[in-house]
Amino acid sequence: MDAAAAKLIGAGIAMLGTIGAGLGIGILVSGAVQGIARNPDASGDVQTNMILGIAFAEAVAIYCLVVALLILFVG
Amino acid sequence: MEALGLNLGYLLVQILNFALVFIVLRAFVFKPIMDLLDKRRKSIAQGLQDAQVAAEARANAEKDAQEILTKAQAEANQNIREATERAEVVSKEIMAQAESDAAKAREAALADAGLERDRMLADVRGQVAALAMAATHKLIGDALDEKRQRALIDEFFSGVKSGEVVVLEDTGLSGASAEIISALPLTEEEKEIVRQDITSKTGSQTVTFRVDPSILGGLVVKVGDKVLDGSVSGQLESLQQSLS
Amino acid sequence: MNNTRPRILGIPNRYLTLAIIVLGIFAARVYAPVLPHIQVAPERLSHQPLFTLPVIGPFYLTNTMTAMVIADIILLLITFAVWKAVKSGSLVPQGFSGAIEAFIEVLYNMTESTAGKWTKKIFPYFGAITLLVLVVNWTELIPGVDTIGILEPVVEHGNPIEQVTSNIYTLIRPEGGTDSDHAAGFTLIGFVRTLSTDLNFTVALALISVFMTQVIGFQALGPGYFSKFINISALWNVFNKPMGIIDFAVGLLEIVSEISKILSFSFRLFGNIFAGTVLLFVIGTLVPVLAPSLFLMLEIFVGLIQAFVFGMLTMVFMSLATKGHGDHEEQHDH
Numbered sequence: 001m002d003a004a005a006a007k008l009i010g011a012g013i014a015m016l017g018t019i020g021a022g023l024g025i026g027i028l029v030s031g032a033v034q035g036i037a038r039n040p041d042a043s044g045d046v047q048t049n050m051i052l053g054i055a056f057a058e059a060v061a062i063y064c065l066v067v068a069l070l071i072l073f074v075g
Numbered sequence: 076m077e078a079l080g081l082n083l084g085y086l087l088v089q090i091l092n093f094a095l096v097f098i099v100l101r102a103f104v105f106k107p108i109m110d111l112l113d114k115r116r117k118s119i120a121q122g123l124q125d126a127q128v129a130a131e132a133r134a135n136a137e138k139d140a141q142e143i144l145t146k147a148q149a150e151a152n153q154n155i156r157e158a159t160e161r162a163e164v165v166s167k168e169i170m171a172q173a174e175s176d177a178a179k180a181r182e183a184a185l186a187d188a189g190l191e192r193d194r195m196l197a198d199v200r201g202q203v204a205a206l207a208m209a210a211t212h213k214l215i216g217d218a219l220d221e222k223r224q225r226a227l228i229d230e231f232f233s234g235v236k237s238g239e240v241v242v243l244e245d246t247g248l249s250g251a252s253a254e255i256i257s258a259l260p261l262t263e264e265e266k267e268i269v270r271q272d273i274t275s276k277t278g279s280q281t282v283t284f285r286v287d288p289s290i291l292g293g294l295v296v297k298v299g300d301k302v303l304d305g306s307v308s309g310q311l312e313s314l315q316q317s318l319s
Numbered sequence: 320m321n322n323t324r325p326r327i328l329g330i331p332n333r334y335l336t337l338a339i340i341v342l343g344i345f346a347a348r349v350y351a352p353v354l355p356h357i358q359v360a361p362e363r364l365s366h367q368p369l370f371t372l373p374v375i376g377p378f379y380l381t382n383t384m385t386a387m388v389i390a391d392i393i394l395l396l397i398t399f400a401v402w403k404a405v406k407s408g409s410l411v412p413q414g415f416s417g418a419i420e421a422f423i424e425v426l427y428n429m430t431e432s433t434a435g436k437w438t439k440k441i442f443p444y445f446g447a448i449t450l451l452v453l454v455v456n457w458t459e460l461i462p463g464v465d466t467i468g469i470l471e472p473v474v475e476h477g478n479p480i481e482q483v484t485s486n487i488y489t490l491i492r493p494e495g496g497t498d499s500d501h502a503a504g505f506t507l508i509g510f511v512r513t514l515s516t517d518l519n520f521t522v523a524l525a526l527i528s529v530f531m532t533q534v535i536g537f538q539a540l541g542p543g544y545f546s547k548f549i550n551i552s553a554l555w556n557v558f559n560k561p562m563g564i565i566d567f568a569v570g571l572l573e574i575v576s577e578i579s580k581i582l583s584f585s586f587r588l589f590g591n592i593f594a595g596t597v598l599l600f601v602i603g604t605l606v607p608v609l610a611p612s613l614f615l616m617l618e619i620f621v622g623l624i625q626a627f628v629f630g631m632l633t634m635v636f637m638s639l640a641t642k643g644h645g646d647h648e649e650q651h652d653h
Contacts, residue, residue, distance in 0.1 A: 044429075044432055045432075048429075048433060048631075048635060051628060051631055051632070051635075052632070052635055054628075055583065055587075055628065055632050058583070058587060059579065059582075059583035059587075062582070062583050062586040062587050062590060063582070063583075065586055065590045066582065066586050069079065069359060073078035073079060073358075073359055078359060078360060079359050079360060079518050080359055080360025080361050080517060080518055080519065081518050081519060081522065082375075082519060083375050084372060084375040084376065084378050085361075085381070085517070085519035086519045086522060086523050086526075087375070088384075088387075088519070089387070089517075089519050089520045089522075089523035089524070090523045090526065090527060092387055092391065092523075093447070093451065093523060093524060093527055094527075095391075096391065096394055096447060096451050097443065097444070097447040099394070099395070099398055100394070100398060100443070100446065100447045100450060100451075101443040101447065103398045103399075103401070103402040104397070104398050104401045104402065104419075104423070104446070104450075105423070105442065105443045105446050105447075107401070107402065107405035107406075108401065108405065108420055108423050108424070108427075109427065109439065109442070111405055111412075111420070112424060112427060115411075
């Protein structure tokens with residue numbers, strides 16, 4: 001196995017970490033939508049906090065992306 | 076870093092570019108629009124306040140209008156009541172007037188009718204006397220002369236004999252007013268005789284005459300609350316009672 | 320009945336769509352789309368540097384710089400339209416500037432509900448970042464971006480070219496399959512490449528966002544703001560309250576979280592838009608007809624969402640910074 005192929009495989013494996021972020025965002029949005037459905041008056045606050053939470057969950061996926069990019073182009 | 080394209084020069088260019096964009100947007104977009112939003116909010120608040128004031132004014136106006144309306148209704152009711160009362164008074168007056176007129180007219184008509192009847196009865200009296208004389212003449216022949224007969228008939232009808240009222244003899248009647256009822260109207264001379272006789276004997280000041288053919292003959296004299304029945308019908312009745 | 324259907328130039332839209340699909344099929348048959356070379360760093364449009372700075376080094380004109388200029392021109396036009404509409408004095412702007420004004424009002428109300436009395440300070444950052452990123456993201460949708468440019472001779476990953484007219488050439492697929500590895504030929508460097516796919520832009524924005532958050536926090540809370548990071552009072556009382564050492568460690572973690580914010584801000588925007596661009600390349604190569612239109616619609620949505628998220632997160636972090644940390648909240652809010 002040459003180094004180029006190993007890089008590609010490594011980048012692919014690195015992006016597996018996005019599974020967690022995807023699950024997290026899904027759970028988060030489901031909770032937020034239920035909250036809005038139960039109390040539509042609070043939709044503004046819930047949306048703000050939801051986007052904030054999505055940002056934190058997504059940060060994990062972004063670290064994966066950074067690692068993948070580093071493996072592919074820098075390493 | 077080179078592979079990712081990160082470069083301090085480009086980074087500085089981007090930072091300066093954002094600073095430029097930020098300053099331009101803040102000066103020419105955000106500040107005017109924030110002012111605009113503030114102004115619009117204020118004008119909306121002002122509009123709401125104005126609307127409230129207008130609503131209050133309208134409520135006041137409605138109250139005033141209601142009061143005016145109530146007052147006007149009260150006045151109208153008052154006017155209607157007064158008008159009704161006045162109309163009732165007027166109508167009562169008119170009715171009273173009409174009644175009195177009618178009564179007058181009736182009295183006048185009665186008086187006319189009475190006069191007419193008296194006149195007709197006076198005419199009849201002559202004929203009755205003639206008939207009676209003819210009948211007597213047939214029954215008893217020429218026993219009585221005509222003058223005597225006429226005197227008898229007059230006496231029968233008028234109840235007056237040789238200047239005195241027949242029924243008044245030996246009665247101690249007295250009263251302020253007297254009413255004389257005869258079967259046929261009396262002549263003026265007979266009335267004068269009767270008036271003088273009654274005045275002298277009873278002291279009555281006023282003497283009225285009435286005609287009632289149902290008493291057949293003679294006189295009925297009412298003085299005060301007493302009645303002297305010198306009528307032929309009354310004599311016939313008493314005769315009938317004594318006979319039966 | 321027919322009048323209710325939307326038309327362009329008197330032709331019903333369905334026939335127009337059909338004609339475009341047929342034309343697309345012909346175009347794809349004549350000049351088959353070629354998967355361009357994908358690289359993270361922006362391409363240089365010239366071999367000579369524009370100028371050389373003493374410390375930083377040579378400065379080349381890159382294709383993301385042209386995108387930056389285009390985005391700036393569009394923003395200037397928007398600014399001019401809004402400025403003219405506001406200057407006219409009417410309380411309700413009409414048309415295009417009315418749409419911009421409505422968009423800004425939505426952002427402003429959102430800021431107001433989150434930031435409270437610091438709205439006037441925070442809102443310009445929110446609005447400027449959102450508008451700039453939105454315009455930059457949507458330049459991706461302009462036809463010709465990434466597809467019109469200079470042909471560069473390369474020694475590997477090259478494609479053969481074909482002359483269309485005297486000065487215009489096009490890349491074509493190499494004979495015998497799409498495997499173009501290790502083949503000398505040409506590659507395309509677009510004149511314009513979406514600015515969000517340049518890490519310099521996203522890192523610059525992230526740096527500004529995080530730095531201004533600290534500035535606003537300092538303005539709101541004074542020097543006490545920095546006790547959020549280095550909790551001296553907790554360290555001072557560590558003999559009375561040994562748990563204070565944990566507070567101090569949490570303060571150090573806050574510094575890490577600020578730095579990770581830069582990373583997540585910049586790579587979120589870069590990752591989304593770069594992935595979108597690559598997706599459009601790949602889809603355009605695999606299914607050249609109709610499918611790219613659907614993914615362009617998706618890119619409109621993604622561009623809007625990413626612009627909004629970037630601005631909104633900046634706004635939320637800034638308003639959190641004004642509200643202090645823990646027990647400081649009591650002191651400064653009352």
